[in-house]
Amino acid sequence: MPATPTKRHILVIDDDESMRFMLQTKLFQSGYNVTLAASGSHAMQVLQTGKRFDLVICDLKMPLKSGIDVIRFMKEQNLQIPTVILTGFPEREKIITAAQMGIQDVLVKPVRHNDLMKMVKSKLGDVDEPEKQAS
Amino acid sequence: MSPKSKRPKISTLHQEIPKHVQEFMQLTRLAEMGRVSASVAHEINNPLMIAQGFAENIEMLLDSPEIPVEDIRLQIQEIMKACQRISGIVNKMNRMSRHGKLRLAVVDLAEVALAAVDFLMQVSDIDAKIEFDFDSPMPIKCDVVQVEQMILNILSNAITALQENKGEKLIRISFSAVGDQWQQVRIWNNGPCIPEHLQEQIMSPFYTTKPDGVGLGLSVSKAIMDLHGGDLSFTSGAGNGTEFVLSFPRPALNPWQEQSQRVDRATVFILHGQVVYRQTLEEKFRLLGFAVRAFADFDQAIEAMSQPDQQIAGVFVDIIPGQLESIAHIEKLRQVLGASGLVFTISHFPAARELKSELKAAGATECFETPIHADNFSESLKLLDAAVAKKPAA
Numbered sequence: 018m019p020a021t022p023t024k025r026h027i028l029v030i031d032d033d034e035s036m037r038f039m040l041q042t043k044l045f046q047s048g049y050n051v052t053l054a055a056s057g058s059h060a061m062q063v064l065q066t067g068k069r070f071d072l073v074i075c076d077l078k079m080p081l082k083s084g085i086d087v088i089r090f091m092k093e094q095n096l097q098i099p100t101v102i103l104t105g106f107p108e109r110e111k112i113i114t115a116a117q118m119g120i121q122d123v124l125v126k127p128v129r130h131n132d133l134m135k136m137v138k139s140k141l142g143d144v145d146e147p148e149k150q151a152s
Numbered sequence: 153m154s155p156k157s158k159r160p161k162i163s164t165l166h167q168e169i170p171k172h173v174q175e176f177m178q179l180t181r182l183a184e185m186g187r188v189s190a191s192v193a194h195e196i197n198n199p200l201m202i203a204q205g206f207a208e209n210i211e212m213l214l215d216s217p218e219i220p221v222e223d224i225r226l227q228i229q230e231i232m233k234a235c236q237r238i239s240g241i242v243n244k245m246n247r248m249s250r251h252g253k254l255r256l257a258v259v260d261l262a263e264v265a266l267a268a269v270d271f272l273m274q275v276s277d278i279d280a281k282i283e284f285d286f287d288s289p290m291p292i293k294c295d296v297v298q299v300e301q302m303i304l305n306i307l308s309n310a311i312t313a314l315q316e317n318k319g320e321k322l323i324r325i326s327f328s329a330v331g332d333q334w335q336q337v338r339i340w341n342n343g344p345c346i347p348e349h350l351q352e353q354i355m356s357p358f359y360t361t362k363p364d365g366v367g368l369g370l371s372v373s374k375a376i377m378d379l380h381g382g383d384l385s386f387t388s389g390a391g392n393g394t395e396f397v398l399s400f401p402r403p404a405l406n407p408w409q410e411q412s413q414r415v416d417r418a419t420v421f422i423l424h425g426q427v428v429y430r431q432t433l434e435e436k437f438r439l440l441g442f443a444v445r446a447f448a449d450f451d452q453a454i455e456a457m458s459q460p461d462q463q464i465a466g467v468f469v470d471i472i473p474g475q476l477e478s479i480a481h482i483e484k485l486r487q488v489l490g491a492s493g494l495v496f497t498i499s500h501f502p503a504a505r506e507l508k509s510e511l512k513a514a515g516a517t518e519c520f521e522t523p524i525h526a527d528n529f530s531e532s533l534k535l536l537d538a539a540v541a542k543k544p545a546a
Contacts, residue, residue, distance in 0.1 A: 032477040033198050035230055039205040042227065046209055056477050058451055080472050080481070081425060081450045105197030127201035130208040 025141055026050040026069060030060040030087060031076040031103070040074065047134060057082025061090050070098050072140050077104040077111055085114055092118050099140040103128065196241050199234035206231045240506045254295040254379060258405050261290040261299075262432050263523035265325055265337050267500055268303040270426065272311075280314050280321035280341070284428050289408035289436050290327050290335045292400040294380055296523055299398075302373040302384075306339050306396045309370075313343035313394065334382075335402050340395040346388040355384075407526045407533065414441030418465035418540040422446040423453045423481075424498070425470055429522070433468060433498075440533070450481055457488050465536040466494030471504050471511065471519075478507070479514045486515030494539050496532050498522050 027049050029040045034055070041051045052068070054060035057079050064070075064087075073091070077084035084102060091098065102115060105126035112123055124136060137143075206227040213224055269282055292299075307323065314321040322342045329335055346354060355370050370384070377384040381401045388394040420437045422444060424430040430446045437444045442465060447453035457464060467485055471478045478497075485495045497504070497511050497519045504511075508519045517535065520528045 033202075035202045035234060036198055038230065039202045039209070042209050043205055046212060055480070058449075078472070080470070080477055081423075081448065105201070126197040127204050130205065 024048065024050045025071040025143075026052065027072045027074060027137070028052050028054060028060065028063065028070045028098075029074045030054040030057070030079075030084065031074075032056055032079040033076070036076075043130065043133070044137070047137075049137075056080070057084065057086045060087050064091065064094065064096060072137065073098050073100040074103050074137075075100060077102055077108070077115075078106050083111075085111055088115055088118050088120050101136055101140060103133075196238060199237040203231045203234040203238075206234075254298065256293050256295060258291050258293050258403050258407070258526035259296055259523040260408065260432065260436070261292045261335055261337050261400065262286040262327055263429070264292075264294070264296055264299050265303050265327075266426075266428055266432065267296075267523060268300045268307060269325070270429075270500065271300075272304060272307055278311060280311055280323050283322065283324040285324060285326040286428075286432060286435075287327065288439060289406075289432070290329065290337075291403055291406045291408065291526060292335050292380075293403040293405075294400060295376075298376050299380075302376060302398065303337070303339070305370075305373060306398075310339065310341040310343065310394070310396075314341055316344050317342065329402070330399070333402055334399045336397050336399045338395055338397050340393055342393040345390050345392070346386075346394055351386075351388065354386075405526055407530045408436050408439060414537075414540075417441070417443045418463040418536075419443040419445055420465050420536065421453060421457060421467040423450060423467065423469040424448070425472075429470075429500075436529075442536075450484075454484060454488055457485075463540065464489065464493065465540050466496060466517075466532070468496045468498055468532075471497045471499040471507065472501060479510055482511055482514040482516050492539065492542070494532075494535055496520060498524060 027044055029037055029044070029051055030053075031037050031040070032055055037053045037055065041053055044051045052063060052070070054063050058081070060073075060075070061082070073087075075084045075087055084104070088100065091100070100120045100122070102112075102120060102123045103126060104123065107123060107125050115121075115123070122136060122140065124133065210224050210227050213220055213227075266284065269284065272278065273282075310323050314323070320342065324338075324340045326338050326340070327336065328338065355374055374384045377398060377400075383399045384396065385399070386394060386396045420442045422430055422433050422437075424433065424446070425448055427448070430448070434444045434446045445453075445456055447456065453467075457467070467489065469481060469485065482495060482497065486493065489495065494517045495515060497516045498521070499519075500522045502521065504519065504521065511519050518528070518532060520532070
């Protein structure tokens with residue numbers, strides 16, 4: 018697997034285990050470090066450890082603590098990490114709430130690899146780095 | 153007010169169902185499918201993206217200098233798992249689309265109305281304030297899908313009417329018993345009143361004021377209420393808004409008003425993300441003599457359950473299908489409550505049926521759909537009482 022000297026670190030929050038595994042594999046194959054959180058409350062615990070993340074990819078609809086709760090938590094804790102919402106159920110009200118808290122990037126599942134990577138790179142300010150796969 | 157209209161009943165439960173009502177029932181089944189498809193949009197898009205994502209990964213791996221066969225095998229297995237998930241959902245939707253007769257069950261009218269409100273909030277952008285005013289449980293014997301659809305239809309008419317309001321847009325859903333005989337849900341809105349000359353016509357088939365409407369909603373709703381042995385009526389007057397009233401005959405069975413005294417006050421825990429639903433369930437167990445503790449947050453609930461010196465009768469926990477976290481929650485509850493603890497899962501998502509065996513394997517005692525059918529509720533009550541009898545208060 019590619020090893021870039023300064024690997025960017027992405028926090029993936031999704032309550033669907035296979036989805037987490039798929040995103041982890043995809044992002045890792047593309048040269049990123051990935052930490053997984055299986056729920057909103059799990060994500061808050063991870064974020065509280067002080068670990069540095071360059072990007073958060075967050076599902077919206079999760080039981081009890083939703084993606085909106087995580088975004089609100091990050092705002093309250095003043096954690097300014099670029100965040101992308103990745104949802105299969107883009108409820109208008111929630112999208113507006115997220116936008117009011119400054120999160121405007123929403124990808125609706127299913128998302129193609131190229132679209133996901135384009136969004137990830139643009140949020141990280143990367144142009145063509147660090148994707149290393151032959152094409 | 154008499155819940156029965158002057159008009160003679162067109163049929164009873166035992167008579168043949170008129171063709172146009174049958175057609176409407178088929179349509180409501182299709183609408184139920186719409187409801188399902190909205191609730192499973194989330195689930196179906198997940199496995200779809202998982203399968204697509206792994207397929208793209210594999211395509212990239214095939215270009216590697218050394219093809220990682222084991223990695224690829226693992227990812228192919230994930231694709232197959234995702235396909236099975238999708239196929240489970242499609243099978244369920246096929247089952248739902250089959251039309252049939254009234255499927256009667258005793259349920260709490262408040263829970264049915266709540267399900268309709270909940271669905272409406274999920275699928276549309278509502279700028280009206282909806283007040284939900286319930287008191288004690290209101291058992292009715294009905295076809296849940298049909299009644300939920302009727303309430304949805306009345307709510308959506310109310311929302312259309314409220315578009316004309318300049319000021320506050322308000323819908324109030326309330327419940328009342330009329331004598332010993334009738335249970336009513338009243339759906340009121342403060343929109344403009346229905347002009348007197350139209351009031352005669354709105355219940356007629358094919359009468360509509362909506363450009364894209366068919367004009368069958370109210371007339372067929374009325375026929376379906378007749379099939380339930382009940383009635384649909386409305387009042388509308390300047391300055392008073394419009395109120396639709398669905399009246400159902402009260403069934404003999406009322407599992408929520410048992411006389412038995414539960415003096416030991418064992419606690420029922422309720423874990424549900426939806427505040428009004430949590431309250432309706434809380435109220436039911438309070439009336440039955442249980443102590444109740446209700447939570448929206450799973451971790452807080454676990455913490456409360458772990459406190460010493462309390463007698464837990466059982467736990468009711470909300471499940472949102474497609475989220476594997478749910479399974480972990482059941483496992484955690486089983487761990488905290490021990491082997492003999494009672495864990496009942498409840499879910500408004502019909503797709504939760506698919507999860508039943510998984511939930512039971514993780515430790516769920518029983519899995520119920522909401523609105524909870526009275527016989528399921530009674531079954532859970534028996535189990536709760538037996539559990540309390542076995543473990544006298546500490």
